[in-house]
Amino acid sequence: MNKKLFFSLVGIFVIVYTLVYTTYYYKNNKQDSSPVNEPKEDIIYREIEDYDDIVTTLQYKNYSTEEINNILGKLSDNNIKKLIELPYQDLKNYVDYKNFNIDNIKRYESYKVLNQDLEYNDIITKVNLNLDKEFYSEYVDIKNPDEITVLVNKFNKLSSNYVPSDLTALSYSSAYKMRKEAAESFDKLQAYGLTQGVSFYPYSAYRSYESQKIIYNRYVSYDGVKNADTYSARAGYSEHQTGLAVDIKSTGYSELINKHYNWLKENSYKYGFIIRYTKDNENITGYQEEPWHLRYIGEQHATKVHDLNITYDEYYDLYIKEY
Numbered sequence: 001m002n003k004k005l006f007f008s009l010v011g012i013f014v015i016v017y018t019l020v021y022t023t024y025y026y027k028n029n030k031q032d033s034s035p036v037n038e039p040k041e042d043i044i045y046r047e048i049e050d051y052d053d054i055v056t057t058l059q060y061k062n063y064s065t066e067e068i069n070n071i072l073g074k075l076s077d078n079n080i081k082k083l084i085e086l087p088y089q090d091l092k093n094y095v096d097y098k099n100f101n102i103d104n105i106k107r108y109e110s111y112k113v114l115n116q117d118l119e120y121n122d123i124i125t126k127v128n129l130n131l132d133k134e135f136y137s138e139y140v141d142i143k144n145p146d147e148i149t150v151l152v153n154k155f156n157k158l159s160s161n162y163v164p165s166d167l168t169a170l171s172y173s174s175a176y177k178m179r180k181e182a183a184e185s186f187d188k189l190q191a192y193g194l195t196q197g198v199s200f201y202p203y204s205a206y207r208s209y210e211s212q213k214i215i216y217n218r219y220v221s222y223d224g225v226k227n228a229d230t231y232s233a234r235a236g237y238s239e240h241q242t243g244l245a246v247d248i249k250s251t252g253y254s255e256l257i258n259k260h261y262n263w264l265k266e267n268s269y270k271y272g273f274i275i276r277y278t279k280d281n282e283n284i285t286g287y288q289e290e291p292w293h294l295r296y297i298g299e300q301h302a303t304k305v306h307d308l309n310i311t312y313d314e315y316y317d318l319y320i321k322e323y
Contacts (some may be wrong), residue, residue, distance in 0.1 A: 031220035046072045048080065057084045068097045075102075076323050093120045095221035100124055101323045107132055126284075128317045130155045135229065135286045136237075148181065148298050150242055151316045154286045157236040160209045165205055176205040179243040182272070182296035186246055189271040198263050200256065204247040231288045239276065244296045261291050268294060269302035274312060281311045 020195040042065050043055055061084075069180045073081060074095045079102045083089065085104070094100045094108070097120070104127050111132045112123050126132065135154040144269055145162045153156060168183040170176045171190075178186060186202070193200060205214070213235035219228040239245035265275055273296050274286045279289035297305070297312065 028190070037064070042069075044069050048072075048077055049078050052082055054080060055271050061088045061115065063088065067091065072096075075100070079323060092281055094124065097121055097124050099128055099317050099321070099323055101128060104128065115275070125314055125317055128321075129153075129284065129313050131284065136234065136320055139237075140167070142223065143295050145242065147315070148179075148244065148296070149301060149320055150244070151313065151320075152237060152239045153240060153313055154233075154242070158209070158238075158241050160236060162241060163208065167243055170202055170205065170246075172201055176202040176246070177243065178246060181298075182244050182246075185271045185296060185299075186294075189268060189273060192267070192271070193260075196263065196267075200248040200250050200260060200264075201248045202246050205245070206243040209235050209241055212236075212238045212241060230282075231290075233287075237292075239295055245276070246294050246296075247290075247292045248294060250291065264291075265306075267307060269306040270299065272296050272299045272302045274302050274305050276312060278311070284311050284313055 001041060011246060014284075045051065046145075048054065055068060058071065063071070067292070070089065075083070076098075077320065078281060079100065082102045089102075101124075104124075107127045108120075108123050111127050112120070114298070115123065117125070117300065130138070133155075139155050139157045140150065142150060142158050144155050145158055164179050166180040167177040168180040169308055170183050171187045177183070187276070190200065212233065216228060216232050216234050219232045222228075233239070240247075248256070250260055261275075273294040275291060276293050276295040277285050277287045277290040295312065296302075301315070301320075304319065308315065310318075
C-alpha cells in the first residue's frame with residue numbers, strides 16, 4: 001500500500017471517529033438550559049384552549065414559572081391568546097388589574113413616563129378610556145346601543161340611525177320621552193322627591209341624532225368648536241340619543257344647585273340614576289359640570305358608582321367591559 005493511500009485512509013478514519021464520538025458525547029453530556037425543558041409540575045392548570053401549547057410557548061419566550069402562574073391565574077383568555085403572539089413582555093406592573101389590556105401595554109408605559117405620580121391602576125384605566133389622546137380624535141361605533149349600561153362618550157359613537165324602540169312619555173309631559181325602564185324610574189324618583197320637599201322637572205330627555213346636531217351646531221355658531229365641545233355633545237356622542245338621559249330643572253338654577261343637588265346625589269342612585277358630569281371629573285368626561293344631567297344605568301350599577309364615587313366612564317371600564 002502506498003503512503004498516499006495509507007494516509008488518506010487514516011484521515012477518513014479520524015474524521016469518522018471524531019463525528020461518532022462528538023455525537024455520542026453531546027447526546028449524553030449536554031446541559032440543556034432551555035426553558036421549554038423546565039418541569040411543568042409547578043405551573044398551575046387552567047381550563048383554556050391549547051393550555052399545553054400556551055405553557056410551552058411562554059416557557060420558550062423565557063417567562064419564569066412565577067410569571068406563567070400569574071399570567072394563567074390573572075389574565076383573561078383573550079389577553080393570554082394575544083400575549084403568546086408577542087415577544088416577552090414584563091407584566092409585573094399589570095397582571096393584578098382585571099382591566100389590563102395587552103393591546104395597550106406600550107401606551108401604558110408612555111403615559112406612565114408623562115405621569116409619574118399616577119399609580120398603575122390609574123394609568124391602566126385612563127389609557128383604556130383614551131385619556132392619553134385628544135377628545136374626538138378617534139372613536140368606535142357602539143355595537144350595543146340597547147344595553148342599559150351602554151357607554152356613550154367622546155370616544156364611543158352611536159349610529160345616526162339609532163332610535164330606541166321603547167320610548168315612553170314621562171308623566172310630567174308627553175313632550176319628554178325616555179326608554180321605558182328609565183321613564184318609570186324617573187317618575188318614581190320625581191314623585192319621591194315631592195314627598196321630601198324637593199321639586200324638579202324634565203326639560204330635555206330623548207333627543208334624536210338630528211336634534212343633537214342642530215343644538216350642537218347652534219352652540220358652535222355662538223362659541224366656536226373648542227368652547228362648544230366643553231358643554232355640548234356632538235351628534236352621535238350624546239347620551240340623550242340613548243333615551244337614558246334626562247336634564248332636569250327646578251324653579252331656578254340656584255335652587256337646583258344649592259337646595260336640591262345634594263339630595264339628588266344621595267337619592268337618585270336608589271332609582272338607578274347618577275349625576276353624570278361632575279365638577280371634579282371634567283378631565284375624564286370632557287364636559288363642564290352639569291348638575292342637571294341625570295343618566296339611568298339601573299339601581300345596581302348606580303349604587304356602585306355612588307359608593308365608589310367615580311365617573312361612569314371609569315366604572316364601565318373597571319366593572320362592565322371585558323378584556
